[in-house]
Amino acid sequence: MDFDLDLSIDVLERSPATFRALLGGLGEPWARGTEGPETFSPFDVVGHLIDGEETDWIPRARIILARGPDPRFEPYDRFRHRVRNSNRSLESLLAEFAELRAGNLELLRSWKLTARELALPGEHPGLGRVTLQQLLAAWVVHDLGHIAQTARVMAKQYRDAVRICPCSPTTWRPARKVASASPQQRSGTERVAIFSSVGLARWLGYGSPQ
Amino acid sequence: MDFDLDLSIDVLERSPATFRALLGGLGEPWARGTEGPETFSPFDVVGHLIDGEETDWIPRARIILARGPDPRFEPYDRFRHRVRNSNRSLESLLAEFAELRAGNLELLRSWKLTARELALPGEHPGLGRVTLQQLLAAWVVHDLGHIAQTARVMAKQYRDAVRICPCSPTTWRPARKVASASPQQRSGTERVAIFSSVGLARWLGYGSPQ
Numbered sequence: 001m002d003f004d005l006d007l008s009i010d011v012l013e014r015s016p017a018t019f020r021a022l023l024g025g026l027g028e029p030w031a032r033g034t035e036g037p038e039t040f041s042p043f044d045v046v047g048h049l050i051d052g053e054e055t056d057w058i059p060r061a062r063i064i065l066a067r068g069p070d071p072r073f074e075p076y077d078r079f080r081h082r083v084r085n086s087n088r089s090l091e092s093l094l095a096e097f098a099e100l101r102a103g104n105l106e107l108l109r110s111w112k113l114t115a116r117e118l119a120l121p122g123e124h125p126g127l128g129r130v131t132l133q134q135l136l137a138a139w140v141v142h143d144l145g146h147i148a149q150t151a152r153v154m155a156k157q158y159r160d161a162v163r164i165c166p167c168s169p170t171t172w173r174p175a176r177k178v179a180s181a182s183p184q185q186r187s188g189t190e191r192v193a194i195f196s197s198v199g200l201a202r203w204l205g206y207g208s209p210q
Numbered sequence: 211m212d213f214d215l216d217l218s219i220d221v222l223e224r225s226p227a228t229f230r231a232l233l234g235g236l237g238e239p240w241a242r243g244t245e246g247p248e249t250f251s252p253f254d255v256v257g258h259l260i261d262g263e264e265t266d267w268i269p270r271a272r273i274i275l276a277r278g279p280d281p282r283f284e285p286y287d288r289f290r291h292r293v294r295n296s297n298r299s300l301e302s303l304l305a306e307f308a309e310l311r312a313g314n315l316e317l318l319r320s321w322k323l324t325a326r327e328l329a330l331p332g333e334h335p336g337l338g339r340v341t342l343q344q345l346l347a348a349w350v351v352h353d354l355g356h357i358a359q360t361a362r363v364m365a366k367q368y369r370d371a372v373r374i375c376p377c378s379p380t381t382w383r384p385a386r387k388v389a390s391a392s393p394q395q396r397s398g399t400e401r402v403a404i405f406s407s408v409g410l411a412r413w414l415g416y417g418s419p420q
């Protein structure tokens with residue numbers, strides 16, 4: 001799928017409501033669970049997205065559009081939110097994210113970007129040359145990645161609740177093979193299918209599907 | 211995290227609104243994109259969740275609660291939705307899912323399940339003995355897995371839009387190592403971090419993080 005500014009904004013605009021639906025008023029056990037040390041909880045994800053609104057996507061787009069002699073992006077601090085939000089509630093972060101995102105998309109729309117502007121380059125500290133279009137596409141993908149992460153982290157909190165037996169990893173098959181699997185293979189596949197058809201078994205630590 | 215019926219219902223209740231926020235009114239390129247042959251689009255995911263409401267979770271819970279001599283579950287058809295929904299709109303599926311889920315949760319609440327009932331067993335065709343509690347936990351995990359899948363499938367539609375260079379897989383590092391990485395490693399890590407901090411690079415086919 002080719003980059004499209006309107007289709008990108010359509011996705012970016014949804015994220016606050018998606019996080020609100022998934023996390024608004026959610027109990028602490030779900031909201032604060034992680035995947036282990038140095039990993040994000042759903043609460044952390046929302047804080048990280050706020051950091052992105054304040055210090056990443058639009059600030060970097062501004063650097064590109066300024067067309068200065070050195071369009072180098074500021075390095076991005078992935079852990080800024082930890083200190084910033086230590087006393088905040090999830091509710092207030094969800095509201096803040098929605099407000100920041102709405103303002104940033106209003107600004108983005110107001111720029112009425114042309115194909116020529118979308119092709120302008122910036123300099124990423126690690127990646128090198130990045131066009132404005134690639135930056136905006138990455139913003140979309142970044143949002144979606146963190147929605148997926150949030151759902152995955154929540155699912156993992158029920159790792160023990162769905163564990164039925166100390167299954168042998170060799171009995172697992174990827175769910176996508178169900179259609180063509182032999183009857184014998186199917187029973188192995190079912191093992192995955194009850195919990196998820198998207199490889200969640202692997203996330204939950206039942207061993208890698210073969 | 212131990213199984214908790216109220217906390218489970220709290221998550222199950224959110225899914226229709228989460229899918230509505232993520233997919234309601236979404237353009238075809240996002241809604242119909244897949245990860246390849248025999249994989250689900252966001253449209254397919256909603257159809258699959260409707261199948262779950264009609265033929266999986268509550269019907270299996272009923273089998274368990276009936277305490278009959280053979281509490282064996284009917285096998286579940288993961289592709290029932292394909293024929294069923296071939297002429298449907300995404301909007302109508304989202305509305306139907308919300309209605310079915312609301313009804314099923316009303317029923318689930320009305321059962322006022324006790325710890326004793328939650329421990330009652332059913333017989334899964336592939337997994338063997340499964341308690342009602344494990345079935346309900348799996349329902350929660352299944353929802354979350356498909357939310358994650360939907361966001362991932364959407365992100366993959368922008369695979370080419372975010373591709374900057376044919377990067378060497380050896381330069382990738384998992385984002386979770388950022389905190390402890392050396393300055394030299396950091397530049398490799400940044401490569402992941404711009405697109406996602408959740409392993410999206412791997413999903414997008416840039417090679418496995420080391």
